[in-house]
Amino acid sequence: MDDCIFCKIAKGEIPSRKVYEDGHVVAFWDLAPVAPVHILIVPKAHYPNLYEMTGHPEGLAALDRLHRALPEVVRVSGLSDKGFRLINNCGENAGQTVMHVHYHLIGGMELGPRII
Ligand code: 5GP
Ligand code: ZN
Numbered sequence: 437m438d439d440c441i442f443c444k445i446a447k448g449e450i451p452s453r454k455v456y457e458d459g460h461v462v463a464f465w466d467l468a469p470v471a472p473v474h475i476l477i478v479p480k481a482h483y484p485n486l487y488e489m490t491g492h493p494e495g496l497a498a499l500d501r502l503h504r505a506l507p508e509v510v511r512v513s514g515l516s517d518k519g520f521r522l523i524n525n526c527g528e529n530a531g532q533t534v535m536h537v538h539y540h541l542i543g544g545m546e547l548g549p550r551i552i
Contacts, residue, residue, distance in 0.1 A: 455513055461478070462478050473513050475509060475541040477506070478502075479499070486499075506522075509541060514544070521547055525540075
């Protein structure tokens, strides 16, 4: 995807504050953090959203690799002690703004009321 911000970040074509990277996954600071820690966890391959990603075996394998990276991303982000929220906005009604699937990993404070 030529004009995708997160594809460009994954390739290093746009700078970001990376906290983790392997062959398939990159994690970096959100540009506009909503908590003391706000990291985006992103597969290097382009999938528009979680629904599209999980609709076929190749996407499920990519999601598995992303989940396998989670413990290390949590550790290096300093969130292993007190916990965190992992959030995915999928599609229009959820307010997704960057159409390259990603999890928000947020923490570093009491996160306030739960939605669910
Ligand atoms: P969404 O609204 O799609 O769930 O989340 C997109 C997130 O990407 C937002 O929290 C926004 O601040 C972040 N974001 C948008 N553009 C950039 C960018 O160029 N670099 C970084 N690091 N984060 C970005
Ligand atoms: Zn992309």
